[in-house]
Amino acid sequence: MAFNKYSYLLTTVCLLAGGVASQATAPEWGQCGGIGWSGPTACPSGWYCSVGNPYYSQCLQGTATTTPGGGGGTTTTTASGGSATLVPGWSFIRAVADPNFHKYLQSEVLSTASDAVLGSPSTAAQFQVTGGQLVQSVGGNKLYGVVESRADSTIMKLKLSWSTSPATSGTFNFSGDTLEWSNPAITRPQNNAWLVCPDAQGHGDVYVNLGPYAYQTPAGCADQTIHGYTGSTATA
Known part of the structure; x- marks a missing residue:
């Protein structure tokens, strides 16, 4: 199949745009995750992404710490200090x-x-x-x-x-x-x-x-x- 430089360029632009979106930072108190969410998943410095329910996660003040779970090595994330x-x-x-x-x-x-x-x-x-x-x-x-x-x-x-x-x-x-x-x-x-x-x-x-x-x-x-x-x- 012949090389189509225009299709290649379009695909590259789309991939770069998707990468920029995924690396963007959500605002303070903003949404950062959830089922169907396609926006930014990172929070500003000094904030962490807290899971409220399967459909909504929010940037909250503080830091998150990950601790080992039991048995199969699963982990749970909680706010530092609770x-x-x-x-x-x-x-x-x-x-x-x-x-x-x-x-x-x-x-x-x-x-x-x-x-x-x-x-x-x-x-x-x-x-x-x-x-x-x-x-x-x-x-x-x-x-x-x-x-x-x-x-x-x-x-x-x-x-x-x-x-x-x-x-x-x-x-x-x-x-x-x-x-x-x-x-x-x-x-x-x-x-x-x-x-x-x-x-x-x-x-x-x-x-x-x-x-x-x-x-x-x-x-x-x-x-x-x-x-x-x-x-x-x-x-x-």
């Missing part, structure tokens, strides 16, 4: 059902007043519910869970975020180990109904679900309940 040891009187808060099984409540920008997200166990925050406030411990300081105001009755989900000031409306409480939120001005079918909805960067933003649980779920979101957990460290 989560901080739980302080007595506080608890982790996590989802216990797919697609966010054992993802933990935290700040999108760690330990900072920002959106509330479910994320890696290695960066799990610690909480108390006291006086109707959801309190996150931040190095001796506190952040408070704040639910956005409802603009009108057509709004069926309200974003949870963290503030340096206590919430002025709505009440958090634990029913058993399940976190609830209520507001006398809003009627909800289920006070422990939450939604987790990915934002443009793939963070699992947490919302109060004002509609029925597991019915008419907003597109792209997942119905969740979230639960207190008092193990010594956050576990996957």
